[in-house]
Amino acid sequence: MPLPLYLLAMAVFAMGTSEFMLAGLLPDIASDLDVTVGAAGMLTPAFAIGMIVGAPLMAALARNWPGRASLLVFVLVFSAAHAVGAATSNFPVLFITRVVSAVANAGFLAVALTTAATLVPAGNKGRALAVLLSGTTVATIAGVPGGSILGALLGWRATFWAIAALCLPTAIGILTGIPAGRVQQDAVYKPALRSELTQLANPRLILVMLLGALVNAATFASFTFLAPVVTDTAGLGELWISVTLVLFGVGSFIGVTIAGRLSDQRPGPVIAVGGPLLLLGWPTLAVLADRPVFLLTLVFVLGVLSFALGSTLITRVFYEAAGSPTMAGSYATAALNIGAVVGPLIAAATLSTKAGGIGPLWASGLLVAIAVLVAFSFRGAIVEGRSSEVLR
Template identity: 45%
Template sequence: MFVHVLGLAVFAQGTSEFMLSGLVPGIARDLSVSVAAAASLTSAYAIGMVAGAPLMAAWSARWPRRGALAGFLAAFVVVHVVGAVTPNFAVLFATRIVAAVVNAGFLAVAMSVATSLVAPGKQARATAVLLSGVTLACVAGVPAGALLGERAGWRAAFWAVAALCLPALALVFRSAPADAAGRAEVRVRREIGVLRARPVRSALALAAAVNGATFATFAYLAVIATDTARLPEAAVPGLLAAFGAGAFAGVTVAGRQDDGGQDDGGRDDRGKGDRDKGDRDKGERGKGERGKGDGRPRRGLLLASAALPVGWAALALAGTAVVPLFVLATVQGALSFGVGSALVNRALRAASDAPALGGSFATAALNVGAFAGPLLAGAATAATGDQRTAAWVSAALAAAGTAPAAAAARRARLRRRPDTYA
């Protein structure tokens, strides 16, 4: 099935995006730059994703799908070859930005193709197959890249990503739809107007804060392991695999909760409710089981969000010991990606009237966090000289993002049950 071909390409691109965490020490040594500078390559990728996601979604909407997919994927291969051979850090930084821009373009087209090739009832499953490439990159691709970088140097990891894209590129040329059918014209101004709605902005801002917290520590995880916990570099792939396994579990659990909400029509009710508070309150009071089904995921999201800053603080305090470091990396991977996935789904429901740009703006919001988190962590660790400070930055970002959401949820409960607090 062609959707799985797209999933292979997304796996390669996800590996490229996240593998820098395990390659930071080697890049810093080889190119004679600081650890903070090498870690900023994660932010460089995020810059490209932030700029590229909405622009590429609008720009490529009318392209023939086969040409668009093949062009973006071929450009992705080329920039990785350039990154693998350059001796210049500035050039490497630039290749990360370009790779992210074409990655964003590929995802914009791939999402459209994945949903157009299957029956309406199976669109969610097709999207899940496509996006599973990202979580599988965390579980397998990133640790494999770190292991390859430790054994053969960081450049070998770049060559491996380029090579992994080649089978997908060949299959795209062979199997991708050649026409532009089904590519609706993107009404940019109208869709941006939808994205300005407060429920959408709130979900996107919270997703950015949570992802900033995730990447503030993730970009420094290998350095924390080697410099603070005194682990050998050979242990870094195992630590990244633990984080990735947690991320996969978190996304899986969040997805199942979300499926439960969609099965009973929760998507439509929530989208309408965000536009009309009166209808939402009425629906929650009068629809029995449906109201309960919508409430449970929200309560779970709040609890997981509240646990995030606590977990990052625990990692900062206990990150010098091997077992707590591995356990907390797994737990925080699950919480971070589970909460992030739930927030993206929440934003997409609220932005259901912006089908072309909604997903790209969610991608941009996540990468705003991925850009800001490592930069803040870099400034903090440079000031303190302690790599564990990155985890304290994560705790602060997570708390700053989740506290307003918890307060808003409490106010909503008070409005729904005024008699209880009279």
């Protein structure tokens, strides 16, 4: 894989760390800025919604910019937003910086996903996207725990400053390591924006976006509420929360790697095997969550399955959106983040039911069940489209 992909993955690592790090920082932020924890918690959905809105909007605005310039602007805006957030003592300003950073993140990811697909031969899109998305999985392994530790030692502002600083070498790498002419394909093929947007009428594109969103919703439904499962259901100490999250992160990294090897040429087996196993896995975890050995083992396995299946489906978005060379990345980003918003909302609603703390695990199982049912119901229609390879 070309070096520029790893430079982009470094930025995705910083952005992924920023997206997930608030879970461990909210009490300190609330205390420092004199707001309730509930109010501080609004920073998380604000970021996700900014991602959903920002992905297509920024991709549309940046489609006529040089690709390298777009990536550079987005990563610098993201860095600046974190610097302002670290310096402010005003909660509304911090809220605005989270929205701005989310929009910049969405724009960067949308352009980076498209860029990754153009930096490699047509048959290696899955491997390229796996390298890029590995930045997110490494963020769950190292970035989020590291950010929590830094916040505990030096305060939440230090974590924000660290994210801002981490973006600067990435910006230098983008400027010096990504060839301007190779990132974009203006001279080869760039249809009108309206033509690219009409690709959203493609039923197979909508289908893989829906499936990707459902699988990601299932992933985030449980990932968001793993901490109380570890401490309350399994009865483990708080230290084990980080251990559990790292196990999930390691599993997700392996899952993305598997998807990178198979999603281009053999996506069918990943979907056919991963879907049913994931459908079985989440309810099994719900039943066995009170047994620490099973909890830790299943969290790792479900990390592998969730990201292998989810990454494969997101790769298929690029194949189905071949007529949208500059907007395909935004479609993939929107699908991922719709799942990231919907999943935790559904999971949160289960906490007040009889299921209690393991309700999110059952919610994940339900979301995967819907995805499997949809995939099975529309399998015939997908196969009839010869240009589709979704279930090949």
